[in-house]
Amino acid sequence: MNVEQYMTDVGRQARAASRAMAKATTEQKNAALQACIEQLNAAKEQVLAANAVDLQAGRENGLDDALLDRLELTPARFDGMLEGLQQVATLPDPIAEITDMKYMPSGIQVGRMRVPLGVIGIIYESRPNVTVEAASLCLKSGNAAILRGGSESIHSNQAIAQCVAAALASVGLPSAAVQVVETTDRAAVGALITMPEFVDVIVPRGGKGLIERISNDAKVPVIKHLDGICHVYIDDKADVAKAEAIALNAKTHRYGTCNTMETLLVAEPVAASILPRLAELYAEKGVELRGCEKTCAILPQAIAATEADWHTEYLAPVLSIKVVDDMDAAIVHINHYSSQHTESIITEDYSRARRFIREVDSSSVMVNASTRFADGFEYGLGAEIGISTDKIHARGPVGLEGLTSQKYVVFGDGHIRQ
Amino acid sequence: MNVEQYMTDVGRQARAASRAMAKATTEQKNAALQACIEQLNAAKEQVLAANAVDLQAGRENGLDDALLDRLELTPARFDGMLEGLQQVATLPDPIAEITDMKYMPSGIQVGRMRVPLGVIGIIYESRPNVTVEAASLCLKSGNAAILRGGSESIHSNQAIAQCVAAALASVGLPSAAVQVVETTDRAAVGALITMPEFVDVIVPRGGKGLIERISNDAKVPVIKHLDGICHVYIDDKADVAKAEAIALNAKTHRYGTCNTMETLLVAEPVAASILPRLAELYAEKGVELRGCEKTCAILPQAIAATEADWHTEYLAPVLSIKVVDDMDAAIVHINHYSSQHTESIITEDYSRARRFIREVDSSSVMVNASTRFADGFEYGLGAEIGISTDKIHARGPVGLEGLTSQKYVVFGDGHIRQ
Structure with missing residues (x-):
């Protein structure tokens, strides 16, 4: 596999899918989340079997207990994933809300409309439940997602990815709206963070070293979460x-x-x-x-x-x-x-x-x-994709709103600049 | 002059000054803007003389008419600078406004407080009036500014910088809150955009080539304004x-x-x-x-x-x-x-x-x-530092709000997580 070429294809498909996601109705997006629940429920055995493969490989490769614990999809975590999907479905849709609409002295009306960022790249540890969590938040906020979980969780993530893709397709949304990177080659991360033409923001989760490395090499804006002192x-x-x-x-x-x-x-x-x-x-x-x-x-x-x-x-x-x-x-x-x-x-x-x-x-x-x-749930955001220690774009717990931007909308009636 | 060392000093002083600016009251900031008007009025002859030096050098170096036109501080432009300062003084202070304050089920109150970004680096063309405009917007939004105008305007900018520094000092604010880079060495730009420890955001203004180069090399977030097709x-x-x-x-x-x-x-x-x-x-x-x-x-x-x-x-x-x-x-x-x-x-x-x-x-x-x-004035922002074609942080005309962030504030009464 040529990783560069593969990631370019992933990026191009994500960009195309993001256009459809931006137009998707709230009903479609919620239906996709419900379909994810159904698909995951139906494929529960396959997902857990894939997870067992990852766990076995992890043990053979000498992963420490903390890593193995995070990697494991226990029955409680599996149910937690489904509950999380249900909860994101109940959150208000932030997209297309128009606020601050005012008449200006020129006669035009100016307001701001909330819009998706576009394509979000998420780089995270070997925690398969994060795959579902990140996918659901990107989906609800009208974005396309490229997910790159830790290599130890590759089989679990691929099994989950199939369910999500099937769910998206079943409601008429592009399955490329959520792509899980299929290679564990580290070059995939390097490519993901240097494709500003296809990726609008990178959300790295994990150790301080990883986040600093990503921030340093990225050509795409990064919502950083460094340490919490x-x-x-x-x-x-x-x-x-x-x-x-x-x-x-x-x-x-x-x-x-x-x-x-x-x-x-x-x-x-x-x-x-x-x-x-x-x-x-x-x-x-x-x-x-x-x-x-x-x-x-x-x-x-x-x-x-x-x-x-x-x-x-x-x-x-x-x-x-x-x-x-x-x-x-x-x-x-x-x-x-x-x-x-x-x-x-x-x-x-x-x-x-x-x-x-x-x-x-x-x-x-x-x-x-x-x-x-200091937590997205406690602050009433419903869910969080991370906690930003940056000042640019998003600060503190980042929920659905942090995955959006605002464009200006102007309504006139033939108005021209004098 | 060791440019690296010089820029590190500039950055360190800006960071220190930004702490005082964040605490400055609206009255202090408006008084500083008024003092700028007085200082510039009092030093009008010196500023115009410095501008004449730049214009003479520009002609000798064969600058084209469009560049010379932008470089010139005509009487109308000088008055325009003072009017701009007056106008920024009348804008509402965005800093420390608390919004969205709500009681959560846990009993804590959560809201968001608007805060300055910290230190803003602005890289712009040889237009001395932009020096005053950029300084005033950073000052009013409680930020420290490092301004790097085009090298052809160095004498004009230094003359203006003296007035601004004197104005800040006269109201008890640190004069390092607005620093105009004193060297025309291009290495200063390279240093400015790679000091995330001292600079929170870079706003480049100018040609597409310059902005792309800066975006590509920056280790600091950039509010980009590329072309307008x-x-x-x-x-x-x-x-x-x-x-x-x-x-x-x-x-x-x-x-x-x-x-x-x-x-x-x-x-x-x-x-x-x-x-x-x-x-x-x-x-x-x-x-x-x-x-x-x-x-x-x-x-x-x-x-x-x-x-x-x-x-x-x-x-x-x-x-x-x-x-x-x-x-x-x-x-x-x-x-x-x-x-x-x-x-x-x-x-x-x-x-x-x-x-x-x-x-x-x-x-x-x-x-x-x-x-x-599509313009900050027409949209009621009062002034603009640029128009962002990015999606992250700020989109469209960027006024005072674009130079700020929001932190979460939480009020409890002995509340602990259960």
Whole structure:
């Protein structure tokens, strides 16, 4: 197989399919999602058999347990895929909504119409359920998708792809609207991210190294999701009960998620009173604490943090803690070390809350809430394709709207420029 | 001068200044714009003298008349710069507006706050008035700007830069919030577009070649404005008087602008009745006509168009004309040849107007209006920094909002994820 030529064909077909998808009615798109459910249900045995082939190969190739876990289509995950499809079908269709329509002094009416981006390339790990999730979001938002999952999941993904293609065809939409790349050759990724004539945006999901490499080599805009070095700042005007509950939840609700707190900042006036009790709670959960000098003076059990700690997304039961003079010092620390993902202040002080919200430059900024809320479902987007730490185009959780753009529409009655 | 090192310094200072600009109040930003007016007024002689130096050098270096014209700060242009500053001061401040604030089932409130992008790099031609225009839009939208005008305007730009820096300092804002690159070395552009750590977005203005080169080499997102191959389609259900007025205006109101019509499409049933009268009107204006076979059969004076004509932005009194079967054929032609800038249908048919608006994939799509309306002022944006032919981030005329992003803000009362 000539990978370059193959990817060019995939791109050309996706571009052609995107035109039909942009015109598709809400009814057609929802019918396609329902047909996906039916096709997947009917082919459940084949999909699970393909997944078993991937799992077997993965074990033989010595994949670690975490990777094998993500690769596996358990019965619960299979049902989750179908529920996800059902849910996307119930979301409002963002496409063709016209907003901000106004009469101008010239007499023309100007408004904005929401339109699909066109062709979306998604590069992700070996998680077959993401294939269905990504396909459904692209489909509902009127885009064509080129999906490139991790090579370990190739058989599962191909089995799923057949179901999706059959579903699209059954409702009269082009089956090329969702294409799963059929080769595990890495050159396919290189081609996908350098075809601006066929691909409008790349959404990479996965490790920081992969995303940085893609961003660096891409000739197509990339909606990046880098790491989540999230902070909670406990102000000296904090309600202690709220501070404890949130600091515990933000760290220990789940360790491996990008919206998990990695660094806790505590205002000096309350550090000595709050940290010992918090340390007890963390100890119960087995969280290792790494502290600044002042933290270690209060908590003998804490290890001395190094500069690297403030830059680290642990994704593990480890927490770095720094005692800061006040909110200004906290904001300086955050704007320097944060990955601009999510930060939260715990305070009862109105003016400080107002300033924190304004001055912290992250995609989600919170008051008295756990960073774990930074999530498309919790924000009411219905689903998310990722969380953007970029500022361009989309910031924070990216739902259907993030896969769209707006064009201007103008209505006149013979109007000409004077 | 070590250009790399110099640009790194410029970038670092811009990044630092952007933090202060993001916090600046509306009053401060408007005061800075007013101070710019005062500084420029006070330094009018020095600015015009610097411009005379540039003009003299330009003549000696054999710049053509069009370039010299753009380079010159005539009294009218100088006054226009000051009026532009005044106008930007009166625009509403987009920054920190919170929208879409809703209570979620979890009890948290989620909304979106408009925030500056950070540092904006603008690369433009030798037009000193653009220096003030770009600076004012970046300033009002709370961004820091790095401006790199054409090398022929270096003295004018430096003189203007001094006024802007003095104005910023006079109201307590960092003068590095607007930096004009002090070297004409081309390596400065190369550095500017490859510093994602210091620059958040690049807005290139100028020729297609320059913009393509920048897009290709940039490691920073680019808001592209490529060419404007705009179409007007005269439907067989068009009102003839409106069709004539718009087809004439869209081509002849100004030839050198990107929203000027370059190709006219006419439905076959009305071609023979409409084209001869239109050809007369174009002849009066000295517009050369290049037609498809059917057009040439109706208009003996038309030259046979080649494939290249359908791809060409003439920016001149030249028009290509194609007779098409119907609206579907017109849409196919447009979606193939258009640069996705602006297209207009002339029709009285409701259903066709509705379909054209939906199915044409351009940044502005119009019904019964001249393509010349595709403009930030005409759309009520107050000013524009360019017209994006991209789909990502900003599409169509880019005003203050295009220089901003939205972050999520979350208000809780001790809320944790369950």
